Amino acid sequence: MDAFMQTFLQPFQHLKIQLEEITSATNKFDEKNYIGGGGFGKVYKGVVSHSEGRSMVAIKRLDPTHGQGAPEFLKEITMLSRYRHQNLTSLLGFCFQGNEMILVYEHASRGSLDRHLKSPHLTWSQRIKICRDAAKGLNYLHDPRDTHQRLIHCDVKSANILLDDQWNAKVSDFGLAIMGPANEQQSVIVTMAVGTPGYCDPQYAMTHTLTKESDVYSFGVVLFEVLCGVLCCTYSKGRVQKKLVPTWTKSYEQNKINDIIFKNEAIQPLDQSALEIFSDIAYRCLKNSREERPKMDEVVKELESALESQELLESQEFSEWKEQLFYYEELSKRAEPPLHYRSKVELRKLLSKGVLVNGGRTWFSLNKKGEHCEMISFTECLDSVRSELEDDPWQFQFNSRFPVGTYHYMGETVKTRVKTQFLSPGITYTVNLVFKFRYPNKGRKCHYLISLGYKLQGETKTLMSYLGCEREDGWWTCELYQFTSDHSTIDLEIIFEGFYGTYHLMEVEGIEFRPLEKVEHKNEMLGMQPMLDANWEEKLPTNYEHMMKWSKKSLQWTTKKEAYSIICKGFLINDGQEWFCLDNNGKKCYMILATMACKRVLYEYYHALSLPESRFGVALECAAWSLNIVCKIRSQLLSPETAYASYLVYKLPQVKSLLEAPMLVKGEEYLGSDYNWYIYLVSPQTPVIRPEAGQKTHNPLDRPKIKGVPRERNDGWMEVLIWEFQTPCITTKTIDMHLQLTSCGNKNFSRLIIQGVEFRPI
Structure with missing residues (x-):
């Protein structure tokens, strides 16, 4: 058996942890480190080094006398190595020495859900979110998209x-799990496996078969446990005394669900709409017929809907929103068609999705903060429509919110007048043109060059909106202006002059007024290395001594803490042409000198500068029409199986106006034929209508993070994201990077100073 086990475990040697380290971490399995147990044995906590670093872990020590042994041990290793998801417990390592079979998992500091069913510290939003997260994990295992074995x-x-x-839920314990083909509609597996009394699918007792629908039934029991705040069974002398599932289903069928739900004065009550959604999906999971039970992806969607309703009820914005309830109720009557709703929360949700008012010419909605959003149909904005054209300029095939459809804009000069009715006073709004491309290009990424000229009536200076940005709803926008509203109405006359450069065809839906989403950015210490924290030892790589030998200079340290501090600050490697350090999470960071990253250049347009403020002491000054970044990245200098972002680190010249136009980033075919997108080296400015004293333009750095917009680092340099990639699990491979940056303004890089390209985990 040992020989078979050793052969079976050979592919998983990277997960192997020595028994000596485990016994040391648990103080020889001392009861002080005991955190739980079950039919498999006992679970302890301790700090060990594992496949993903060093951290506090959960150590499951299998006890064969309790019924779980080698088959379950091997199954857990196989399953959790193959199935990785944020809502599944991660296997970090194992130990098989002597008679010991030990599994090492990420540590769940709050334990299992059954311990918190009656907790007054869990809000209903948290309870529903826990269920939603667990449903996501099970949905991944059931694999509705046929990407892996079910x-x-x-x-x-x-x-x-x-x-x-953080109360994030993760499904655990795969000792009884069974694989089945992903492409079968009904994956019936004949088995003698036995689950836990109270949770088992009743069909199992009759058919001795378990299916993915059996998991759905068991999860329905969990949903009712969370709803009622008690376990599904009562026990006496270690045996099941009473099963509560029949009582729960009967209460639901008799519309008495409010009589059995968990109640505690310390938490806000469950919203009625959320209760209806939650209890309905829980009841459907418990249907006797497997065919009538919902799939896990449907369970996820229903729980997300319930969570949305409950979070809205618990939010401060909802309390403020109720003060204007009469206004919204009157507005709902004027909607087309009029809105029908069962509760205040449901009305709020309908308005959040958006409604047509003003004879179908205005789209009104509420954002998450309860601020008013308004879009005016382009037909309402135009003084006249192209009458000389035979073709109707209004199109109906682009799923417009407005009955009139979209306006087929060909780049001619168009005068518009926009009058609002529903703006929130005291809110800063952005004015956006909302459109779709008539002939969409699959290669377009989130930004696309349009170079649309426009100006306010009466002004002489033409402004330029360079990029169209794609939103989650599939529509594109370009920002025109910003202003702070002092009342619900504003009257603007905007002239669109057409496209400067490439010819476009747009289907314009309307002009939108959307509240500016200002956020307070955390200080990410861009360009600076992290400070030591209390968990520094967990983040110190096991091979840190080998890493420090990479340094250009001989590094000296006496303790591990000093060594960790040195690596966090960073040091030069590879004859001073590369820089290596660790981030706040102990992940590897790496920077390559510009002269190395830009090897394929015409040197009459580039030259090296001696620059003391550069990490490398030198930088690259360029004045070419394009910049080629070509290099091979050694993956051993990056953390394996990690998403990384690549940043161009640079300084702007004194004359910045030559770099105001965006840059096209074009990748080689191996990056994907659609890897073409746009960045800015100078932060774009949005003009402000009727600015306050000293206020002229808006800098988007004050907004939520936008890819492709530069940020200033703490070390005085600028950086902008130019590429994202995933590192392989094998650290012996190299990663090829070949990008070309070209100015979209027909201007060169005008003495841009480049320090290098930096790679940081996302």
Whole structure:
């Protein structure tokens, strides 16, 4: 058996942890480190080094006398190595020495869900979110998209749903799990596996088969446990005394669900709409017929809807929104068609999705803060429509919100007049043109060059909106102006002069007034290295001594803490042409000198500068029409299986106006034929209508993070994202990077100073 086990475990040697380290971490499995147990044995906590670093972990010590042994041990390793998801417990390592079979998992600091069913510290939003997260994990295992083999968990219960310090849920314990083909509509697996009393699919007793629908049934039991705040069974002398599932389903069928739900004065009550959605999906999961039970992807969607309703009820914005309830109720009567709703929360949700008012010419909606959003149909804005054209300029095939459809804009000069009615006073708004491309290009990424000229009536200076930005709803926008509203109406006359450069065809839906989403950015210490924290030892790589030998200079340290501090600050490697350090999470960061990253250049347009403020002591000054970044990245200098972002680190010249136009970033074919997108080296400015004293333009750095917009680093340099990639699991490979940056303004880079390209984990 040992020989078979060793052969079976050979592909997983990177997960192997020595027994000596585990016994040391648990103080020889001292009861002070005991955190739980079950049919498999006991679970302890301790700090160990593992496949992803060093951290506090959960150590499951299998006890064969309790019924789980080598088959379950091997199954957990196989399953959790193959199935990785944010809502599944991650396997970090294992130990198989002597008679010991030990599994090492990420540590769930708050334990299992069953311990918190009656907790007064969990709000209903948190409870529903826990269920939603667990449903996502099970949905991934059931694989509705046929990307991997389907996995049936076979032991879904609240004790197998673990919670981290942020109350994120992770499905655990795959000892009884069974694989099945992903492409079968009904994946019936004949098995003698037994789950936990109270959670088992009733069909199992009759057919001795378990299916993915069996997991759905068990999860329905968990949903009712969360709803009612109690376990599904009562026990006496270690045996099941009473099963509560029949009582729960009967209460639902008799419309008495409010009689059994968990109640506690310390938490805000469950919203009626959320209760209806949550209890309905829980009841459907418990249907006797497997065919009538919902799929896990439907369960996820319903729980997300319930969560949205409950979060809205608990939000401060909803309390403020109720003060204007009469206004919104009157508005709902004028909607087309009029709105029908069962609760205040449901009305709020309908308005958040948006409604047509003003005879179908205005789209009104509320954002998450309860601020008014308004879009005026382009037909309402135009003084006249092109009458000389035979073709109707209004189109109906682009799923416009407005009955009139979209306006087929060919780049001619168009005068518009925009009058609002529903703006929130005291809110800063952005004025956007909303459109779609008539002939969409699959290669377009989130930004596309349009170079649209426009100006306010009476002004002589033409302004330029360079890029169209794609939104989540599939529509594109370009920002025109910003202003702070002092009342609900504003009257603007805007002249669109057409496209400067490439000819475009747009289908314009309307002109939108959307509240500016200002956020307070955290200080990410861009360009500076992290400070030591209390968990520094967990983040110190096991091979740190080898890393420090990479340094250009001989590094001296006496303690591990000093060594970690040195690596965090960073040091030069490879004859001073590269820089290496660790980030706040202990992940590897790497920077390559510009002269190395830009090898394929015409040197009459580039030359090296001696620059003391550069990490490398030198930088690259360029004045070419394009910049080629060509280099091979050694993956051993990056953390494996990690998403990385690449940043161009640079300084702007004194004359910045030559760099105001965006840059096209074009990748080689191996990056994907559609890897073409746009960045800015100078932050774009948006003109402000009727600015306050000293206020002329708006800098988008005050907004939520936007890819392709530069940021100033703490070390005085600028940086902009130019590429994202995933590192392989094998650190011996190299990663090829070949990008070309070209100015879209027919101007060169005008003495741009480049320090290098930096790679940081996302």
